[in-house]
Each structure stands twice: as structure tokens, then as C-alpha cells.
Amino acid sequence: MASSFVIADAEPVPYDLEPGQAVAGEPVVADANIWTAPDGSAIRGIWTCTPGAIRMTESEIFVVVEGKATIIPEGGQPFDIAPGSAVILDRATPVVLEVHETLRKCYHMELQPETAAG
Helix, strand or coil: CCCCCCCCCCCEEEECCCCEEECCCCCCEEEEEEECCCCCEEEEEEECCEEEEEEECCCCEEEEEEEEEEEECHHHHHHEECCCCCCCCCCCEEEEEEEEEEEEEEEEEEEEEEEEHH
């Protein structure tokens, strides 16, 4: 039986946001992908974002490791997150992530079919 354990001491690498994704400030995002599903349908990793605000449309579950932010769901009530917060997002409800203190999270993300195939 193959091992399902992944031990990673990866440092997230900065990447460019999509045009229009940043809605306030100049947030810098970084990602360290530490696992990919064999069929490419999901990924797990560590993600960081410096203060600012960005639009997000992912389906993911994550736990905040450090930092503070507010999640503002489209048409819903904002809620604050901090270390220890567990969050589930669905791509059907876009959100704005307003980062107050650099956020670091561990995540599991389901990819859209066109993302997984490409």
C-alpha cells in the first residue's frame, strides 16, 4: 500500500494575481503546493497574503495558521477569521478576503474541471 503521508517544509512562492482580483491595497500572495490529486482534481498547500483585499471564487477548506482577515461573502454577512479558524468556501459564492495582518493558511482546494485538465 502506498503511503498517504506528505511531510513538507515548503515556503510559499509569490505569484501574480489575476487582473481585477486585487480590490484594495497591493496584496502580495504566495503559494506552496504540497500535494496534488493523481487526477489533478484537488490540491493542498500553504498560502499567504499580505494586507489588502482580493476577490476569491475557490471551493476550498482551510485553517488559518497566522494573521487576521475578514471574509465578505457576496450578498452575505462579513465574518472575521484568525489563527485556528476553519473555513469552507464554495465557488458558487464569491467572496472578498480583506487581510488585516498577513494571513497564512493551510488549504485543500477542489479545482474546476478546466483548471484540473489544463
